[in-house]
Amino acid sequence: MELLPAVEAFAEKYTSAESPLLYKLNRETHLKVELPHMLSGHVQGKFLEMVSHMLRPRRILELGTYTGYSAICLAAGLPDDGVLHTIDINEELETLCHQYFEASGYADKIKMHIGKAAEVMTSLDEMFDLVFIDADKAGYVHYYDLVWEKLRPGGFILADNVLYHGQVLQPENEQGSQAKAMIRFCEKVLADDRAEQVLLTIRDGILLIRKK
Structure with missing residues (x-):
């Protein structure tokens, strides 16, 4: 386990740098917003951006906007007529998200919804080409069925977060x-x-699922 911080630092070193805007959002989130570990961050953000560029999806659904970092990364691969719908329950972060969406140049492609993910989604x-689930963990099974x-x-x-800080590897009686x-x-x-599906050990674990 001691190797993990060194591996993460190595991965960051050899991953294309954050844009100045994403770097600023990363810093502002850590300085001003509760639970900044919820931010996708540099390596995972670049991975999301790469996936979006590879797939060129016309419609993306994101469950869990937080401060908008991952939405901006995912929006990077949208074609001209593409749209990303992102849902979050925390209305207090809406202004911050829209500020960065505007600055990113993707504001016309990102539609933010405030409310419960299951209700908004339905x-x-x-019809979506790509879905990113990063909302409340207890809801993942339900969200999977709905989407x-x-x-x-x-x-x-x-x-996202399928390794949950490594707790999934602990004995069942020690798992939260x-x-x-x-x-x-x-x-x-x-x-x-x-x-x-394939489980990727990027950051806190991402399960990549393809609908046959």
Whole structure:
């Protein structure tokens, strides 16, 4: 486990740098917002951006906006007619998000919704090419079920925090409720023959799922 900080530092060194705007958002989040570890950050943000560029999705759904860092990264790969819908329950961060969306140049492509993810998601009349789940961990299983019919065949889901700070590797009696929720989610996806998946050990773990 002692190797992990060194590996992360090595990964950051050889990953393309954050844009000045994302660097500023990263710093402001850490200085002014509670729970800054929720930010995707440099390496994961660049990974999300790369995935978006590879897929060129027309429609993206993000569950869990936080301060907007990941939304900006995902929006980078949208085509001219592309749209990203991002949902968060915390209205106090809405102004900060819109400030950075405007500065990024993607404001016309990012539609932010404030409310409960399950309720907002079901109201959206869209078929999505890419979904990023980074909301409350206890809700992942439910979100997976809700989003499945809104995901086009061949579409992808990225589910964040599936390693949950390494707690998923601890004995069951030492796992917190969030870690147990992540294991339940991973087990559900593993048992779903409509999907194929790979668990990536980027940052806090990302489960990459493809709808067959």
